[in-house]
Amino acid sequence: MNELMQAASMVLNGEVILVIIAASLFGLFMGAIPGLTATMATALLVPVTFFMEPLPAIAAIVSATAMAIVAGDIPGALLRMPGTPASAVYADEAYLMGKKGKLGLALGINVTCSMLGGIIGVAVLALFAPRIAEFALQFTSDEYFWLALLGLSCAILVAGGDPLKGAISMLIGLSLAMVGMDSVSGQVRFTMGSYDLLAGISLLPVLIGLFAITELLRSLPTVGQRSSRVETPMGKPLDGAASTIWRYKGGVARGGLLGTMIGALPGAGADIASWINYAISRKLSREPQKYGTGHPEGLVSASAANNAALSGAYIPALVFGIPGDTVTAIIIGVLTTKGITPGPDVFTEQGALVNAIFMVFVLANLLLLPLGLMAIKGAGRLLAVPTGVLYPLILMFCIVGAFSANNSMFDVWVMLGLGLVGVFLMENDFPLGPLILAFILGPIIESSFMRSILKSDGDLMAFVDRPIAMVLAGLAILTWTLIIANSIWKERKAGKSAKVEAEAS
Amino acid sequence: MRTCDAVSGTIAAALGAALIVASADLSPLPRQVYGAGTFPKVVGALLLLMGGLLVIKGLRQRQAWVRWSSKVAGRPFLLALAAVVTSVVVYVVLTPLVGFPLVAVTLLTLLFRAYHRRGWGRALLIAVVATTAVWMLFAQLLHVPLEPGLLEQVLY
Numbered sequence: 001m002n003e004l005m006q007a008a009s010m011v012l013n014g015e016v017i018l019v020i021i022a023a024s025l026f027g028l029f030m031g032a033i034p035g036l037t038a039t040m041a042t043a044l045l046v047p048v049t050f051f052m053e054p055l056p057a058i059a060a061i062v063s064a065t066a067m068a069i070v071a072g073d074i075p076g077a078l079l080r081m082p083g084t085p086a087s088a089v090y091a092d093e094a095y096l097m098g099k100k101g102k103l104g105l106a107l108g109i110n111v112t113c114s115m116l117g118g119i120i121g122v123a124v125l126a127l128f129a130p131r132i133a134e135f136a137l138q139f140t141s142d143e144y145f146w147l148a149l150l151g152l153s154c155a156i157l158v159a160g161g162d163p164l165k166g167a168i169s170m171l172i173g174l175s176l177a178m179v180g181m182d183s184v185s186g187q188v189r190f191t192m193g194s195y196d197l198l199a200g201i202s203l204l205p206v207l208i209g210l211f212a213i214t215e216l217l218r219s220l221p222t223v224g225q226r227s228s229r230v231e232t233p234m235g236k237p238l239d240g241a242a243s244t245i246w247r248y249k250g251g252v253a254r255g256g257l258l259g260t261m262i263g264a265l266p267g268a269g270a271d272i273a274s275w276i277n278y279a280i281s282r283k284l285s286r287e288p289q290k291y292g293t294g295h296p297e298g299l300v301s302a303s304a305a306n307n308a309a310l311s312g313a314y315i316p317a318l319v320f321g322i323p324g325d326t327v328t329a330i331i332i333g334v335l336t337t338k339g340i341t342p343g344p345d346v347f348t349e350q351g352a353l354v355n356a357i358f359m360v361f362v363l364a365n366l367l368l369l370p371l372g373l374m375a376i377k378g379a380g381r382l383l384a385v386p387t388g389v390l391y392p393l394i395l396m397f398c399i400v401g402a403f404s405a406n407n408s409m410f411d412v413w414v415m416l417g418l419g420l421v422g423v424f425l426m427e428n429d430f431p432l433g434p435l436i437l438a439f440i441l442g443p444i445i446e447s448s449f450m451r452s453i454l455k456s457d458g459d460l461m462a463f464v465d466r467p468i469a470m471v472l473a474g475l476a477i478l479t480w481t482l483i484i485a486n487s488i489w490k491e492r493k494a495g496k497s498a499k500v501e502a503e504a505s
Numbered sequence: 506m507r508t509c510d511a512v513s514g515t516i517a518a519a520l521g522a523a524l525i526v527a528s529a530d531l532s533p534l535p536r537q538v539y540g541a542g543t544f545p546k547v548v549g550a551l552l553l554l555m556g557g558l559l560v561i562k563g564l565r566q567r568q569a570w571v572r573w574s575s576k577v578a579g580r581p582f583l584l585a586l587a588a589v590v591t592s593v594v595v596y597v598v599l600t601p602l603v604g605f606p607l608v609a610v611t612l613l614t615l616l617f618r619a620y621h622r623r624g625w626g627r628a629l630l631i632a633v634v635a636t637t638a639v640w641m642l643f644a645q646l647l648h649v650p651l652e653p654g655l656l657e658q659v660l661y
Contacts, residue, residue: 051647162558168517171552175524178545187531187541190524217589223583223620342547388621392613393635399596400639404649409597416593423586427506427574428513446544453539494566 006357013365016056020360024067024367028375031068032224032382033390034081035219038270039326043207044394045399046330050204054338055356058331062310062357063364065327066118069270069306070372073110074379077103086270086306089278097296109239109296110303111372113252117244117304118365120256121263121311125318126358129347133319135346141448141455142463144320146472147443151322152438153479156461159431162485169425170434175443176201184450196316196410203333204405205415206439211326212398213419213428216391218426223388244296251281251301258303263312267433273309274302307368311361318342318354322441326433327439372473507574510563514556521552587614604654605644609636 010016023045030041041064049057072083076091077098097106139147156166179190180200191197245252255277264274268273281301282291291298313324314331321342323329332342340353347354375382402415422432456462464470516592522544535538582647599608613632618625643649 047649048642048647101622164555164562168513168552168555168559171517171548171555172520174548174550175520175545178548182531182541185534185541187546189531189541190527213589217582217585219575220585220589221577222619224622355512386621389617389631392616394614395592396609396613396639399593400643400649400651403651404643404647407650409601412593412597416590419589424506426506428510430513448543449540450534453537454534458537458539491562 003351004355006014006352007359008082009358010055010352011057011059011359016059016360017363018054018225018330019052019060020063020367022063024364024371025062027067028071029382029385030064031071031083031385032074032081032375032379033069033214033385034075034083035222035387036394037211037215038065038072038083038086039211039330040215041065041069042046042327042330043211044397044401046204046207046297046334049334050337054335054340055360057334057338058357061327061331061358061359061365063333063367066213066307066310066364066368067115067371070114071375072367073114073303074107074375075383077110078188078379078383084271086274086309088271089275090299090302093292093294093296096292097299098294100294102296103295104293104301105240105244105296107346107376108270109244111376112241112245113255113300114307114372115365116257117256117312118307118368119362120304121260121308122358122361122365124257124308125311125314125361129315129319130316130354133344133347137348139320139344139468140466141276141451142466142469142481143472145448145452145463145478146443146469147320147322148175148441150450150472150476150479151266151316151396152441152445153435153483154265155437156385156478157483157486158265158268158272161429161431162490163483165428165430166434166482167437169430169432173435173438174442174445176206177439178446183247183443184449184454184504194407194410201414202405202411203330203337203440204316205331205402205411206418207436208398208402209415209418210422212394213415214422214426216394216398217419217423219387220391223391236487245300248300251297252280252454253305255301255304256308259308260312260315263325264280264307265435266316266322267325269313269433270306270309270352273312275308277305277415278302307365312360314357316344318357319344321436326391326436329436335494370482384403468472471504507572509570511560511568512563513571514559514561514563515573518553518556518558521549521554521556524549524552540657547574547605549556588619592616600652602654604656606636606640606656607654628648 026045027038030036033040042061045064049060052060068084069086072087072092074083076082076087077094077193080091080095082088082091094106094110152170156163156170157164176297177200179197181188181198188198258277258280259273262268262276263270276300276302279296282288284299285291287295307477310327313328315333316322317328318326321332323332335342340350345360398415399412402411403409405411425432425435452462528542528549529544531540531545533542595612596608610632613635614625614628617619617628617631621628621631640651644651
């Protein structure tokens with residue numbers, strides 16, 4: 001109880017509340033503009049959070065991402081253009097509802113279900129994370145090695161597309177992570193004589209390069225192609241939303257719970273959660289033929305799922321220090337620079353902080369409703385922001401943000417380099433998620449491997465002689481089998497369709 | 506720009522080979538076979554393997570060597586690429602010499618003029634406002650040492 005009081009006093013403090021509101025507004029803006037994603041919002045927020053205490057720093061990222069996912073629904077419904085990838089699956093449905101004169105209902109469902117889904121996610125997080133952490137206290141470097149490896153493997157599995165490319169992307173991330181001084185033996189690796197690389201490549205320029213510069217390079221050429229006038233023919237937002245949501249309450253619960261679970265899987269985030277939930281709600285629906293014509297049922301479940309997934313991703317991040325998606329990968333990076341290493345110890349040593357984080361989640365999710373409604377009202381003005389002004393401004397933010405990590409121009413070069421690499425990788429269908437996860441997990445995998453090997457005096461069998469480690473190793477091997485089977489299956493299918501094409505021509 | 510998988514596979518394999526070569530002279534820990542070179546060698550070998558598989562796949566599917574697959578047309582993309590790269594290079598080279606405010610205002614004015622297309626006066630005005638905002642946030646609030654440069658006398 002004492003811890004809860006302590007946590008409440010940490011949260012109910014002017015600075016934290018102010019940060020939550022400001023970050024929510026920032027996330028609202030970033031999410032509502034197509035082409036700017038929640039991950040990009042986070043990458044741009046990090047330089048600012050570097051100068052904050054741990055709690056406001058997390059609060060800023062949590063509220064900005066939650067709000068960005070909700071705001072991403074708005075251009076989806078108005079322009080058929082999802083603001084973030086997490087809204088892509090139901091943008092058509094919401095747009096068609098708008099065509100039928102139910103725009104207020106569609107957006108009302110988006111906002112309300114997002115809030116409900118987010119709250120369900122937080123409840124699951126607050127309920128299960130401490131239990132799992134208790135269990136995780138028995139973990140040694142053996143288990144952490146397998147866990148991190150499992151996380152990376154899952155990231156490849158769920159990244160979709162060609163698993164071979166996912167794996168290469170991951171290996172590039174691991175290679176980048178190895179630059180600099182080795183944490184176990186202190187030897188200097190791959191610095192090519194550069195002093196700037198001695199401490200390794202910093203997280204911030206990598207993030208900004210991969211997620212902001214890459215997106216910028218893909219969005220900047222489209223400036224001026226979108227008509228800036230948007231009508232917002234809104235009667236009452238929320239009009240009839242409550243009764244519709246009540247009718248599909250099962251969908252909200254399913255979206256919330258399943259979304260949280262998907263979010264907790266490494267590599268799978270809000271976008272995958274909303275895709276899967278939309279598909280499942282269609283399968284289970286009594287009227288599946290109505291899907292795709294402006295039917296609210298799928299919207300309810302998928303809107304709840306993408307926000308629930310955001311909270312779910314924090315379960316492995318806080319409990320094991322293994323990120324569930326790119327945003328939590330960033331959070332782990334931020335916490336580490338503040339001297340807090342996420343993991344089960346945080347739950348026992350900093351119980352108040354953990355509880356305060358949960359409270360921040362609740363607050364940020366409750367704020368979604370008023371701010372979301374405000375955003376819907378102001379959507380016309382929000383979408384009329386000239387992208388020709390916005391993108392150059394983001395570029396300036398990126399440069400100064402990358403510089404601010406170590407106050408070094410070298411980091412600005414790193415940012416540019418990775419931005420260019422990122423564009424090349426994206427154009428060639430290499431997913432960026434495994435790369436950034438590997439960059440953050442690389443040191444964990446390597447140092448836990450080396451520690452275990454030193455403990456066991458070079459005996460590789462030591463990695464599987466504890467029951468939990470054995471289970472985790474089994475899961476990792478299962479994941480690899482799935483990845484290989486999946487890629488062979490895809491290869492066969494591609495080969496067959498190529499053959500059919502060749503015969504047809 | 507999309508290249509044949511054989512090209513990207515070759516790049517990946519080359520990176521793997523480079524990792525293995527570069528980690529050859531990293532010594533293992535005392536009385537161990539494992540050390541600072543273990544991980545780079547494993548990752549390098551895997552890159553070599555995966556890259557090789559990708560090359561085989563690309564060759565078997567007879568993909569075009571290079572083709573334009575992006576949703577945006579080639580010209581605006583190349584212009585945007587040039588704009589971003591030039592901006593960053595100019596920023597890195599010139600900021601230590603003439604300071605952040607001048608470089609930022611100049612770069613932003615040019616970019617706003619190019620992408621917002623509302624005349625030079627408007628572009629300059631927005632650039633000054635934006636630079637002031639960035640200065641306030643990063644230099645004043647977050648204490649990032651942005652060089653005032655030539656404007657040092659004016660600002661302080």
